[in-house]
Amino acid sequence: MSDDDNKIALHSFAALVARRAKASSVEADTFIHQFAKTISEELETGGDIHLYHFGRFHTTHVDELAGHNPNSGAPLTIPEHTRVHFRPYSALRFAVNAPFRQLRIKELTPDKTDWRIRTGAWISLVLLVLLLIVLGIMAKSWIPTQDASVVPPELSSDKAVVAHTDQTPDTVAPATVPVAPVEPETTQKAIAAATGVIVSPGDTLWAIAATRLGDPYWWPVIYAENRTELSRRNPDLIDSGITLRMPALAGSVNSPNVADLRLKTNGYQMVADDYRKLGNPRAAEYEKVAARWSNE
Numbered sequence: 690m691s692d693d694d695n696k697i698a699l700h701s702f703a704a705l706v707a708r709r710a711k712a713s714s715v716e717a718d719t720f721i722h723q724f725a726k727t728i729s730e731e732l733e734t735g736g737d738i739h740l741y742h743f744g745r746f747h748t749t750h751v752d753e754l755a756g757h758n759p760n761s762g763a764p765l766t767i768p769e770h771t772r773v774h775f776r777p778y779s780a781l782r783f784a785v786n787a788p789f790r791q792l793r794i795k796e797l798t799p800d801k802t803d804w805r806i807r808t809g810a811w812i813s814l815v816l817l818v819l820l821l822i823v824l825g826i827m828a829k830s831w832i833p834t835q836d837a838s839v840v841p842p843e844l845s846s847d848k849a850v851v852a853h854t855d856q857t858p859d860t861v862a863p864a865t866v867p868v869a870p871v872e873p874e875t876t877q878k879a880i881a882a883a884t885g886v887i888v889s890p891g892d893t894l895w896a897i898a899a900t901r902l903g904d905p906y907w908w909p910v911i912y913a914e915n916r917t918e919l920s921r922r923n924p925d926l927i928d929s930g931i932t933l934r935m936p937a938l939a940g941s942v943n944s945p946n947v948a949d950l951r952l953k954t955n956g957y958q959m960v961a962d963d964y965r966k967l968g969n970p971r972a973a974e975y976e977k978v979a980a981r982w983s984n985e
Contacts, residue, residue: 700718706721745776747776753769887933894908894927895908897933902936907953913952913956914933919931957979
């Protein structure tokens with residue numbers, strides 16, 4: 690091997706192969722020549738050679754093109770030809786480059802395209818900021834329909850079951866909130882508020898159910914009542930500015946009759962179905978409660 694160019698002569702390579710394979714120099718030399726001949730014959734016929742954990746030998750056709758003599762600069766025509774390529778597989782490429790992984794490229798001459806890179810980076814940054822602004826404006830029109838930490842209560846307990854460990858059943862117990870009387874107005878908004886609820890930013894179905902029905906755990910009934918008119922079938926998102934119809938209960942949430950309980954069961958099942966379509970893991974909890982109610 691030469692120290693100045695790291696090239697290895699054929700006889701040295703044959704000796705290396707013989708030593709590694711524990712074979713004679715003649716056998717190694719014969720193998721190397723036959724190996725090279727086989728590759729050449731396959732490439733001449735346009736074939737590709739894939740060597741496992743080593744790489745791929747293949748050829749590409751290059752059309753006739755115009756060029757210049759590197760010495761005189763005179764124009765010349767480069768005839769069409771076939772070019773041989775070798776692409777190492779990742780295992781070989783990583784092994785060869787392993788000693789140089791910590792090295793970083795340093796530009797020794799001024800980069801004439803640096804201004805293009807900087808300009809492209811600034812344009813990308815501005816577009817990203819504009820995208821975030823648009824997403825923020827869109828997010829303001831999306832309102833969560835209920836507290837994401839709440840899961841349906843188990844029938845075996847009078848306590849509510851919640852997902853957060855920093856809450857206890859007593860802190861989220863259903864609260865009865867009296868319905869505030871609607872003052873008579875002549876506007877269309879007042880008429881809509883008398884028969885339903887106009888959703889404002891910050892409202893949730895959980896809070897609306899607590900205020901208008903007297904029990905926040907009846908929020909799936911409100912969702913089921915308005916599901917066909919909602920723009921997105923997601924129990925956790927609802928548009929602001931829409932008017933929600935309040936379900937008509939024959940009894941009350943504190944003293945429901947059979948029809949009211951059927952509405953609640955159907956509401957929980959509908960929420961479970963939509964959660965399942967969205968891949969929400971809480972679908973199982975809501976379906977479990979709906980199944981218990983339907984069996985009783």
